Amino acid sequence: MAAYSKHPASAPPAAPVRETTGHLMMRAWCIFVLFMALSGTAWVNAFGTPATTVITIGGGVLSIVLWIVIRPPVQWRRLPWFVVAYVLWATLSLLWSAWVSSTALTLLLLYITTIQALFIGSVLTWREVVRALASALKWALGLSLVFELWVSVFVGAPILPGFVVEKADDPIEYWSRNNLFDWGERIQGIMGSANLLGPVALLATVVFAIRYAAGAPRRTLLAGWIALSAFLFFRASSATAYVAAVGVAIVLVTVLLMRRARRPGERTKYYVGYAVIALGGAVTLWLLRGEIFTALGRSSDLTGRESIWAAVLERAAQRPVVGWGYATPWVPWDPAFDGWIIDHDQTVMQAHNMWVDVFLQLGIIGLVIMGLTYLAATWRSWFFAVDRPRWDLREDRPYSPLSLLPTLTIAILLVQGLAESSPLLGWGWLLLVLFGYKIKQSPHVGVGPAEQSVAIERGELTKQVP
Incomplete structure (x- = not known):
């Protein structure tokens, strides 16, 4: 029978360290949690508002x-202190809110989404965050x-929420239109x-491509x-998603060009070019919005959004300093919103512009x-992408x-925020908080206490979780 020497030249072989079941769970x-945010409505x-509320609150707890x-x-x-300031200001709006019940209800959703973002950023490393997001x-x-395949093959007709097969007064009411x-x-x-x-599919393309490159x-x-x-x-055919693409x-081309810079002043020409293209593109999009959106199958007023903006801005001008009170999204059964702005015979639940909202x-x-x-999130994420990882004298580390x-x-x-209020809730707000927090906690991928901690990577701290 083989036996180890009393004076081995190396450590005896051992099984590789594996993550504990608790960490995997x-x-x-x-x-x-990420899937819940991405799947949204x-x-x-599928289950109705009461069940969704219970699942959301239970998940936060x-x-x-x-x-x-x-x-x-x-x-x-x-x-991310500006995020904290925004949440605190939204909470203070309870003192003057014109729709207190809606403010209290939607504040709960804001708290849960923010906590979930901070939780994920705390317990997962950068690699795990991207991997989890890809899975979701x-x-x-x-x-x-x-x-969509089930509706087209087995149902053969449009369906309403709750899996109800019934003709709707307007196609906008359908959960799936059997298309x-x-x-x-x-x-x-x-x-x-x-x-x-559309935006979720675009985000998925970005995430999957990054994992492929990694x-x-x-x-x-x-x-x-x-x-x-x-x-x-492509099949969602969202004009906003096309512009976002x-x-x-x-942004991707500019970042890759920035990474090629070798001298301190070499990035200046790229910044100038980026600013010219961005401003020129924005002006062109606005001046030629009729032709552009007609080519994309949309109306020049962004499918009625300009009339919605006008109505919202008219009310906002009455309380320009502190606003009317937090409500994201607008609660459709609240008297303040019920029937205020109607589109396709439905009460509108957002301003379709996050800044106007x-x-x-x-x-x-x-x-x-x-x-x-x-601004803070954009600034940090930009230099997180364009600056070579460096925390000592070595300056040739590869980009991740x-x-x-x-x-x-x-x-x-x-x-997306120019035509939708979605970035203020759901996966938009969650990822904004998550990435802003994660960059501040771990400014380098794989480096730092929150990244290289053996307890996090190997799941040792999760052993006590039942």
């Missing part, structure tokens, strides 16, 4: 309990395709809206997911705080493809 929970359409039990390393001085996007897109095999029509996925499916395993399968996300992006392409709810003060929030994700995601949110 915790990461699966993070994937579920799918939960309401569970994450708080896990956070207390796991106790991940957190640098409390490096919180696979579930959202995969179920969207299966759902999967009609190539000239848009599909809506499990979200029930092409304008929600050398993730099973790259052939990953290429298939990229193809699926591109297919759903152009913005993502511009914030101005209505929280006034100029809230608008400034939100602007600073996005993962560092591209925050700045490309914020580009999507900024463009």
Whole structure:
């Protein structure tokens, strides 16, 4: 029988360190939280508002309990303070809100979304965050395709929320319009809206492409997911998502050019070119919006959005400093919103512009705080992407493809926010807070206490989780 020497030249062989079951379960929970945010109104359409409310609140409570039990390393001085200021200002609006019940209800959703973002950023490393986000996007897109396929093959007719097969007064009421095999029509996925499916499909394309570039395993399968996300992006046919895709392409090209700079002043020409293209593109988009949106099958007033903006701004001008009170989204059964703005015989639940929405709810003060929030997140994510990783004298470390994700995601949110209020809630707000917090806690991928902690990477702290 073989025996080890009393004087071995190396350590005896041992099984590789593996993550504990608790850590795997915790990461699966993070994937579920991200999926809930990405799928959005799918939960309401499938299970109704009361059940969705219970699931959302229960999820927030569970994450708080896990956070207390796991106790991940957190640098409390490096919180995203503009996010904290926005949440505090929204809470203070209870004192003067014209719709107190709506403010209280939607504040609860804001608290839960913010806590979930901070929780995920605390217990997962950068690589795990991207991996979990990719998994959640696979579930959202995969179920969207299966759902549309089920409606077209087995139901054969449009369906309403709650899986009701019944003719609607207006197509906007349908959860699915049974358009999967009609190539000239848009599909809506499990979200029930092409304008929600399009940006999610675009985000998925970005995330999957970044994982592919980072050398993730099973790259052939990953290429298939990229193809699926591109297919759903095309079939959603969201004009806002198309414009966001152009913005993502511009930001990506600029970042890659910035990374090639070798001298301190070499980036200046790229910044000038980027500013000229961005401003020129914005002016062109506005002046030629009629021709552009007509070519995309939309009206020149962004499908009625200009009339919505006019109505919202008229009310916002009555309380320009502090606003009317936080309410994201607008609660349709509240008398203040019920029947205020009607589109396709439905009460509108948002201003279809996040800046106009914030101005209505929280006034100029809230608008400034939100602007600073996005400015800080954009600034940090930009240099997170363009600056070479460096924390000592070594200056030749390679860039990580993962560092591209925050700045490309914020580009999507900024463009989407021009025609939708979605970035103020759901996955938009969650990812804004998550990336802003994660960059401040871990400014380098794989480096720092929150990244290289053995307890986090190997799941040792999760052993005590029941």
